[in-house]
Amino acid sequence: MKFRLGQGLFIALFLLASPLSGDGGGPFPRQDDSGDLAVSEPGWSPFAFPVPVPEPALPPGVDRFDPPLSPAGSTAPAIAEISRTADHGEVVSMTGVDLDGATTFDVFSQVPTATRGAITEIGPLSADTTAATLALPEGIPAGTMFMLWPKRGKDRGAPVAINRTEAWWVGPDNGAPGERISIYGRNLATSTGTLSSLVYLKPTGRAGWYVTPVAVNPFKVDIDIPELAAGRYEVWMHNGHGGKYGWSGPLSLDVVLRSRWARQADTVVNVQNYGAVADGTADDTEAIALALEAARSVAPSTLVFPARTYLVSQTLVAPDNVTWRGAGSDKTEIRLQTPLAASMVAATGRNVQFQHLTLNAARNTGKNPLLFLGSARNIRLDHVKLDAWGTAAIEAQDVEGLAILSSELIEDGSFYGNSRQVFLSGNRFRMTGDGESVAALWGGRDFSMTDNTLTNADEAQEDGNGIGRFFVAQTHRGSMRNLYWGGNVSHNAGPRDCAKVDCNKGEQICFEIYGSQLLQTDVVAASAGEVTFQSLDAMPQEVPGGRDLVIVGGRGAGQHRHILSHSGATVVLEAPWVVVPDRTSRFALAAVADRAAIYDNRFEGRSSYSLHDSDTTGVLLYGNVYDVVVDSNRISRMRHGMMTVALGSNAGLSPYFLQYSNNWVTNSNSGLYVGTTFAETGVPGIWGGLGNVYRKNRFENIAHIGVEYETWDADGSDFNGTVFDRNSFAGVRYGFVDGYKLMWTPDGSFKAAPGPHPQRIGTVLHHNRFDGTGVDGDGSRGFVTMHADNSWVDIGSTWTGFDMDNEGPVVGTRTR
Structure with missing residues (x-):
């Protein structure tokens, strides 16, 4: 890996006291996708955390925080990855090296107004050669930042920060x-x-x-x-x-x-000055084409469409630096009057805006999208109605800078490919044609959906329904990162009838991240920024989003790093490993999704959620998904409230360090699914789930299982360090079930997996409440495990009101 002059100091700091990596906290400056520094090198604190240069004075009210400095010992235990958010008394999960045995942890905390802080030494709740969990002390200050050191004897490892x-x-x-x-x-x-x-x-x-x-x-x-x-x-x-x-x-x-956009408003062209009749009968294609050319010739400019209906019969091509502006989406309509084997409007250039008008494909584009954006740059739709009934409203291939604001889209769904800097805000999406999803992303980044509403266009019509998805992420075009959903609302969203549509759909926020392959070649050498294998003959074709290297077994498990480049059998990484891998490490070459937040949304499925085998789910995180937070969402009428899914370990399809917190799931079939599915083959020693935390979620009126802890019948894909912390379940027939193929066990006849199967190691149950009171019928059960070889830590969890199995797990420990 190539470093600029002076970065040797940063490498030394990294080796002494490395925080978690990433743009916000890694030991090296932020890099763009080319590997060049995006901004100047910041200053560095003694713990290698970045600070602005020159460093500003902090405003009044910022916490005082003065942790002690101590260099990391060369043989000390090390933390590779850890839960990033937790308060006092809550449980964190981590991976690393030598976290078991005699290792303890020093936690530094400081009352915000105090002149000095204090260190509390604690032991882990569970620990083995890969992972550990611990409960932050109840007595430390609430709502602050903490520093955590792993320690063996007096030999301290590098610290990490929480919050x-x-x-x-x-x-x-x-x-x-x-x-x-x-x-x-x-x-x-x-x-x-x-x-x-x-x-x-x-x-x-x-x-x-x-x-x-x-x-x-x-x-x-x-x-x-x-x-x-x-x-x-x-x-x-x-x-x-x-x-x-x-x-x-x-x-x-x-x-x-x-x-x-302000520059475009300075010059105005009126479409009616070029012969547009706009009487809803005459063909205005030629007049609009002339007006568009006139607007292009004086661009930046605005082409005005006065209120009326304009009929067109050919594709309209949007020139660069031109705004299309109507008198209102209920007053100005451009309607396609004849069938086309293409899109109604194409905008493949730069700086194009549509405002206050309706574009109506009138079902005349076949399966082509109403609006095709190609490799456009800076496209904006503001108070626009796109009527694309029966097809996609938008196809945005490799677009950078797309904003859709306060608009209405009637559609089967839109495709955003590997686009970047995409913002969908304040829109109403009305789904048709059993459409897959409002938005599909295949390897893009910097994507935000806020304050949108999802409904079916007209449930009285056979083709007036969607399938129930707000968003689907897949990685056909590489890795994706930087995603956000907030304030979105769905109504009656899900497959309408399993006899007519594919019911393996309906996940409202759906990450299907399965572009991965397990690297079977041995590691020859590894450093903080590079890994060299015996060969990389199977390196697939380059994709726009690139790929990541994930440590799925052995030393350093749980870490993933984006690949900047590769030469021969050597891979160069975007950011350094915290724990450098060695010959024991196992890798997946994966297109991944990471750094996403799903916050304060309301997702509602159909009232038939418990009547058929649909896959309606509030949030599904499936496969190679990392560092995603699902927080403060309200989810109702789902087959599964929320799901974390690992797949067959022969490809290394594993979700790591996910956080589900403060969510409220009501009136659903099952509350929370965590486990391994579709794993019919596997490789021993490949981790299926690491460091996933479920905290302070609330589940009410759950018809079937509160927590489905599912396994299949193949080696590998084990879960380690899974944490269930302070969740509550009320009105649930089966509280917590650890069993085989639970999604297809509707009657409580739970089974153990035959033969080899993924194991659940060091699962922490911490102050959860399961209550079966008021459930109709007999046979309710509190805690059920069908696999005696799984290990548990149970602190303060309760199971009450069930007909049987109110005792909780038999606590045990194991190593692996």
Whole structure:
């Protein structure tokens, strides 16, 4: 790996005291996809956390935080990955090296106003050669940042931070003064609340300014760009915890002097001046084409469509730097009057905007999308109606900078390919034709859906329903990262009739991340930034989103790093490993999804959720999914409330370090699915799930199983360090079931997996409440395990009101 002059110091700091990696907290400057530094190198604290240069004074009210400095011992235990968010008394899960045996943990905490903090030594709840879990002490301050050291005797490993600010991306990443942007990430708000966060903007190498946020939540902070000169600025975030060690950044923001859309408003062309009749009878194609050419010739410009109905018979091609503006979506309509074997409108250039009008394909584009965007840049739809009944409203291939705002889309769903910087906000999506999903993404990044509504277009019509999906992510075009959903609402969303449609659908936020292959070649050498194999003959063709290297077994398991490049059998990584792999490590070469937040949405399935075998689910995280937070969502009328799925370990399809917290699932068939499915073959020693945490979720009126802890009949794909922390279940027939193929066990006849099967190791049940009171019928059961070789930690969990099995698990430990 190539480093700039002076980075040897950073490497030394990394070896002494490395935090978790990533744009917000790694030991190296943030990089773009080409491997070039996106911004200047920041300053570095003694723990290698970045700080702005020059370092600003922190405002009053920021916590004091003064942890002791101690170099990492060369033979000390090490943490590779860990849960990033937890409060006092809550459980965190981690992977690493030598976390078992005599290893303990030092936790540093500090009362925000105190002059010094304190260290509390604690032991793990579970620990083996791969993973460990521990409960943060009840007595440490609430809602602050903590530092954690693994320790064996007096030999301390490198520390990690919990609740530290993590800023992932900015969107839009360019704009003019007065325009609104958002910073997305995790732990962005003080005490993970919705009131306060610190945003600091600065030019490179110079002092900057604190900017008052417009809106705050733990995963997204909105600001209006202040009056700044044009240029590139650094964006730094701080959640108020951790003192000088609480910064995350820098992210990059390009400020322009004036909005591109403002320039277009300066020159106006009227379509009626070019012969458009707009009487709903005459063909206005030629007149509109002439007007578009006139607007192009004076661009940047705006082409005005006065109120009336314009009929067209050919594809309209949008010129660059031109706005199409009507008098309102209920007043101005452009309608396709004859069948086309193409899209109604094509925009494949730059800086195109549609405002206050309706584009109506009138079912005349066949299976072609109404609007084709190609490799466009900077496209905006604002208060627009796209009537694409029976087909896709939009196909956006390799688009960068797409905003769809306050619009109505009647459609089978839209395809966003590997697009980037996509924002869907305040829209109404009305689904038709049993359409797959509102949005499908295949390897894109920087994608946000906020305050949208999903409904069926007309349930009285056979083709007036969707299949129930807001979003589907797949990795046919490589890895994806930086995704956000907030404030979205769905109504009556799911497969309508299993006799007529494919009921293996209906997951409202659906990650189907299965583009992976297990690397069977041995490791020849590994460093912080490179891995060399005996051969990489099976390296697949390059894809736009690239791929990641995931450690799925052996030393360093649970880590994944994006691949910058490869030469021969050597892979160069975007960010360094925290725990460097060795010859025991097993790798998956994977297209992955990581860094996503699904926050404060309301997902509603159909009332038939328990009557047929659909796959309606609030959130499904399936396969190679990492660092995703599902928080504070309300989910109802689902087959499964939320799902975490690992697949056959022969491909290394494994979800790691997911967090589901503060969600409310009601009136559903099953509450929470966690397990291995479709695993008919497998490879021993490949981890299926690591570090996944389910905390403070609430489940009510669950018709079948509260927690489905499922396994299949193949080697590998074991789960380790899974944490169920302070969840509550009320009105559930079967509380917690650890069994075989539970999705297809409707009557309580639970079975053990025959022969080899994925195991569940060090599962922590911490202060959960399961209550079967009021369930109709006999035979309710509290805690059921069909696999005696699984191991459990049970602290303070209760099972009450069930006909049997109210005792909880037999606690045991094991090593692997």
